[in-house]
Amino acid sequence: MFIIREALDVQPNNAASIKPRKAVLAALLLPGVAIYVFITIIPLFTAFGYSLTNWAIGPNRDFIGFDNYVRLMGDSVFWQAFRNNLVIVAGNLIVQMGIAFLLTVLFMSRAMRGKEFHRTVIFLPVVLSAVVVGFIWQMVYSNNFGMLNAVLRSLNMDSLIRLWLDDPKQVIYSVTLPLIWQYLGVPLMIFMSAVQGISKEVYEVCEIDGATGVKKAIYITFPLIYSSMKVAVMLSISSNMLVFSHILVLTGGGPGTSSMVLALYSYSTSFTRMQLGYGSAIAIGVFILSFGLVLIFKKLAEVGQSE
Secondary structure: OHHHHHHHOOEOOEHHHOOOOHHHHHHHHHHHHHHHHHHHHHHHHHHHHHHOEOOOOOOOOOEOOOHHHHHHHOOHHHHHHHHHHHHHHHHHHHHHHHHHHHHHHHHHOOOOOOHHHHHHHHHHHHHOOHHHHHHHHHHHHOOOOOHHHHHHHHOOOHHHOOOOOOOOOOHHHHHHHHHHHHOOHHHHHHHHHHHHOOOHHHHHHHHHOOOOOHHHHHHHHHHHOHHHHHHHHHHHHHHHOOOOHHHHHHOOOOOOOOOOOHHHHHHHHHHOOOOHHHHHHHHHHHHHHHHHHHHHHHHHHHHHHHO
16 A cells, blocks of 8 residues: 555555656556657658658668659649549548438437447447458449349449449549548547437437427537537548558559559559658658648648637
């Protein structure tokens, strides 16, 4: 007891004054901070150092300054990949967040039955490997043997059949749908957790005043979970700017570069063409663009909330 009391700086006769010492807090935080620094901060600075060289195949690395970044600014494939990432981000923000909010309102309804079962089913794809999801949706989209085209044929809707993964104008939307489906459970769980923190008395008063259904969702639920929605949106932006495995399995960035995304472009440049210096510059570019989008959204969200 004496040792525990010394570590937590507890006064013997005052249980309410439990306050860990700074050394104890530092010791508890140190492993997590060390892991974060090792797997995130150090690689980031290492990649920046590599991006200032012309490192290709072999051990030789000559310092070339910011030449890779000048080349990056004029790289049409890089900017096409960025536009594709923006399409994926927009699809997830509009469709995924919208469906998640509608499901949250639906689960609030007293008429809804089996809420726990439905939430589990919706969240289940989140725990699947992205590679597995990619192979599943390959079978869905296959031109000759895919389930989607087979269903359309059975319904005599042949006019809607497409080359879902082979049409350069269609493919980026096709690869966005699996991402929306797989990670729908993430914003749903965030919204549901936020709704559960709202006092039931608030809804009871609203129902007494006649605010039900759509009005209750728009004027009560939405404003009260706005902060949680901002968190969900920022997580969606950061994760979808780094999407990689789904695209690699589904299309490999093709046809041509029509479904190329930033993370895949950095990977293929570094480990397929072995231009490690330029690939590192692309990775730093991805970080800057992703961080910039999150900051822009954060600023817009703050402006919207203040108004």
